[in-house]
Amino acid sequence: MRTWPYPRVVAHRGGGKLAPENTLEAIDTGARLGLRMIEFDAKLSADDVVFLLHDDDVDRTSNGHGAAKAMKYAQIVQLDAGSWFDATFAGARMPMLEQVAARCKRHGLAANVEIKPCEGRDVDTGRIVAQESARLWSDAEPAPLLSSFSYAALEAARDAAPDLPRGMLYGEIPHDWHAQTAALACVSLHADHRKLTEALVAEIKDSGLRILAYTVNDPERARLLAHWGVDAICTDRIDIIGADFVE
Numbered sequence: 345m346r347t348w349p350y351p352r353v354v355a356h357r358g359g360g361k362l363a364p365e366n367t368l369e370a371i372d373t374g375a376r377l378g379l380r381m382i383e384f385d386a387k388l389s390a391d392d393v394v395f396l397l398h399d400d401d402v403d404r405t406s407n408g409h410g411a412a413k414a415m416k417y418a419q420i421v422q423l424d425a426g427s428w429f430d431a432t433f434a435g436a437r438m439p440m441l442e443q444v445a446a447r448c449k450r451h452g453l454a455a456n457v458e459i460k461p462c463e464g465r466d467v468d469t470g471r472i473v474a475q476e477s478a479r480l481w482s483d484a485e486p487a488p489l490l491s492s493f494s495y496a497a498l499e500a501a502r503d504a505a506p507d508l509p510r511g512m513l514y515g516e517i518p519h520d521w522h523a524q525t526a527a528l529a530c531v532s533l534h535a536d537h538r539k540l541t542e543a544l545v546a547e548i549k550d551s552g553l554r555i556l557a558y559t560v561n562d563p564e565r566a567r568l569l570a571h572w573g574v575d576a577i578c579t580d581r582i583d584i585i586g587a588d589f590v591e
C-alpha cells in the first residue's frame with residue numbers, strides 16, 4: 345500500500361456548502377470547523393496565472409461573464425466571487441494558488457489540488473499547476489495531492505513534478521483504471537461514490553491504491569464507504585460530517 349498521510353474527511357471546494365466555493369473565505373470556514381484537508385479546483389487564466397475556479401466560465405460563481413481562459417488574472421481578480429452565495433461574502437475573490445498555499449499553511453490544512461483545465465488547456469494546466477504546487481508547498485508535510493479528471497493533465501503533472509503524489513479522478517470508472525493509474529504512478533483513485541461497490545473498493549485497494557470518494561454528503565453513506573475501506577471522503581456537508589466523523 346502506498347504512503348497515505350491524509351485525513352479521512354476532505355472539505356469539497358474549500359468549505360463545502362457553507363461558503364462560496366474555491367475562495368479564501370471557504371478555506372477559512374473549513375479550518376474553523378476543524379477540517380484538516382481541503383479540495384479545490386485550479387486552472388489557468390489567459391496569462392497563465394493559476395487560480396481557483398470550478399467551471400469553465402465565471403458566470404455561476406461571480407458577478408462576471410464569459411470564459412475564464414480568455415481573461416487575464418487582472419480581470420478575474422476584479423470580480424466578486426462571494427455575493428452570488430451570500431451578501432455576507434461580498435468582495436470574496438477567485439484567489440491565486442499562491443494565496444491558497446499560504447492560507448493552507450496558516451491553518452495547517454492538507455491540500456487536494458484538483459487540476460481543472462479549461463477546454464484545450466490540459467497539458468499546460470497540468471504542467472504549470474504541478475510546478476507551482478511543488479514550489480509553493482516545497483516545505484509542506486504532507487505534500488499536496490494532485491488529481492484530475494484529465495489524463496493528459498495528470499500526465500503533464502507527473503512529468504513536471506514527479507515527486508508529488510497523484511490521484512486519477514473518475515466520474516465513470518473505466519475498465520482500464522488499473523493500467524491508467526499505473527502509467528501515471530498514482531497513489532490513489534478518486535471516484536464518484538455512487539459508482540463504488542464493496543467489491544470494486546476491495547479490487548482497487550488490493551491493487552495498492554488508496555481511494556478518495558466524492559461528493560459524499562450523507563453520513564450513513566460516509567460510514568458505509570469507510571467500512572468498505574475507502575480512505576477519504578470529499579464532502580460538502582462539513583457541518584455534519586466533521587473531521588473526526590469516521591475515525
Ligand code: G3P
Pocket residue numbers: 356357383385398458491513534558559578
Ligand atoms: O475532486 C473531487 C470533486 O471535486 C470532483 O468533482 O466537479 O466537484 O470538481 P467537482
Ligand code: MG
Pocket residue numbers: 357383384385458
Ligand atoms: Mg473539484
